[in-house]
Amino acid sequence: MTARGREAAALALHRFGFGPAADSIAAIAADPQGALLADLERPQAGLVAANLPSSAESAREVFDFRAEQAAKQKLALREQKQAEAGNAAGVVDCRKPSGAPCAAPDANDAANQQPPPQIAKPVPPPAPPLPQQLFQNEAKARFDAALGADIGFVERLVWFWSNHFCISADKILEMAGPFEREAIRPHVLGRFADLLLAVESHAGMLFYLDNVQSMGANSTAGINRDKGLNENLAREILELHTLGVRSGYTQADVTSFANVITGWTWLPPEEPMHGGEFVFVQRLHEPGAKTVLGKLYPDTGLGQGRAVLADLARHPATAQHIAQKLARHFVADEPPPSLVAKLAKTFSDTDGNLKEVAKSLVMSEESWTPQRTKLKSPAEWTIGMLRLMATPQAIPVGRILGTQATLGEALWRPLSPNGYPDTEAAWIDGVPRRLDIAAGFAGQLAANNADPRAVLDSALGPLASAETRDTIARAESRPQALALLVMAPEFLRR
């Protein structure tokens, strides 16, 4: 099928991208479908050219930072004790509990004779501590990729896969961003099997789902120590990452698979050379052949887990599970079964070639349904709003993080391993908060003094209803008009 014209272009930008920036609709109106396919063919598609430390470097830096902080705290405590001892000897201690500098205790103090400074120098806000700084740098790279994209189709795929294979910064702050860059981005247009292996053998995931401590009961380490198996990662791989819940695997499969991946761990971050990197440790690995989903896997060490993952990647239930989630994400909460079937077939026929699956999504007629029922997620909507600004990259990263968190979708902090929800029912009650956010950004949206009716044309084009046009045109101010624009049903839904 071919969908052409400004209406299809606007639809494509909202449904498959992050929404239009100025002139986006006109730029792809000749061939919206072709523009989406071209996005898949860009060199370096999916990658961010950011000069950021690797997950292992990040883990080591944060470890060193925390060690240093702990040492400083110890020193401070000692000094405080000494000061208290001094107090007892009659020395006045003017320190405030807040740690603010001393006020002069005596009006006749020599320091008071100096003229007071005329204008207090503006004190720059203190730089955040290193772990938060690393996190913000990662967040900035991600936001800039979305804000600066022509369309953002591949970037939306990155977001999709990152949520599918989520880890949480609440558990491992220093790896949340690097994990996405290292395990997700290089593979979003590659083979699912490679994506899966990259994710499950990443230190971030192994830490997040507790595999780093897991050991086989009969492994060298397990025999000598009072520790053992943790089945968290194995269960979530089956339930969330590949086959899907209730797809036929049993508790025995979970336990057996958990034994297969014992020894998949990391080098602790305190190791100066390779700390924070993935490592397979034979002495944690449960020895012996194991049966998963009815198939016997000989004990080839690391290869045993790789073999199971390779088979899970090819399993028909995985194709179905991924197809369903992709179609739900891009098209509708209840996607057309025919679309799901097409995506699952492409997935199976191409051995999980994700670029082909993405093409199949773009080429399917069902993907272009004019019914735009899907409610954008809070994070997606936030980016769509900011893209209407001339220089959204100037918005402080902390404000974008705060906005998405306020709306319930804090970056890289899902509450559970199944990631953020992807249905209207989960998000619609947060719409009043979006209005408050939109009102808060309205000043910036109107900063370049553009005519709201022109912004409406570039943001929605032919998708805007007569009522929405009327509402925007009659707003009492430009900021109000633009707040209403990003809250219009046509902007909230795609």
Place this chain on the structure above:
Amino acid sequence: MPHAPSRRDVMLASGTLFAWAYMPKLALAEGRDPRFLTIVLRGALDGLATVAPVGDPDWIALRGDNALTLQSRTPALKLDAFFALNPAMPNLHRMFAANEAIVFHACATPYRERSHFDGQDLLESGLPKPAASDSGWLNRALAGLAPGGRVSVQGNKAFAVGPVTPLVVRGAAPVLSWSPQRILPASEDTTMRLLDLYRHADPKLAAVIEEHARLAAIERSGDMGQSPGQNVPGPAQVRAYFAEVAGTAAKFLAQPDGPRVGALALDGWDTHSNEGIAQGRLSQLLGALDAALAAVETNMGAAWRDTVVALVTEFGRTARINGTEGTDHGTATVALLVGGALKGGRVIADWPGLRSADLYENRDLKPTTDLRAVLKGLLKNHLRADDRTLAQSVFPGSDSVKPMAGLV
């Protein structure tokens, strides 16, 4: 490292509060004015770490150093000759002593798999098996009650804190959102213009805005503006938040013309590693929960004597400690009831034992009490839901699970 939710996460993804817009007519006709608050503990609470079977001869062998006992350094709080409470919960212990708390042990929903997401769906949907559902048992129970006088929330609505609406409150009785105002709101004028547009173009969005505006009005009239300090440290943040959301729920429910039936969810109970039963993560969470119950008691005021609070979770955890000082997904657990309306001071359990052969699939505490019997008993005797509705629409296919009598 525990996966302790930050205040922000807790605030936005749990702490969900909703309430029905009518008085329960039949109960009022009896001269009672019942309050019912359900608290869903998401993540699977370790029942054996919450209420320990200290009288079971196999208890110490099962959990070793992690077994709470009456002789521990911080001793467990004795409930009866057999059970003792986690020492992090002195308020619950006090309520139990005052006959205002009931503990159910070896209790479970009909769910026998171990997926959080299916387990929570089933806990909240009230269906006998995991299946797609677009409504929850509490919402359907409200829909089946004879409505009495209207509360000051307009319409037959429930309301929720936070943008993620939990399944237990979804359903034919529309969910009405209430959230604390932590960001500067849009002006009333902008809101009305948007509402006007939605009424023409998108009724679903219009309903959400209308409901939000109504609840904001209640919030203003009810003196609920305070919020605790933002910069308190980790466990204290969770503690402050639990107390805040539960306390706010109680303030709503206590008002003479306020709602009578509410629910909220508190997350963070999935303790796979370094569980911290006596001190550490779980101990802190249970302490936060205990403080939240005290906040409910305080804020209910005189209405406490008409109150039942039910604390439920999707399933329990493994009976044994796993290889990483935590517990994995299990089956039976505890359900806790507190409130002045209860005939309390009892642990109700058909104790299945803790020997390997006693365990469900040789790993979990075996379920002997169906949670639906407890909930049906409360809905029937406290709110006066009728048996047929309970068996057919609230908990479909539960004819054989009789409502438990004598709880209130």
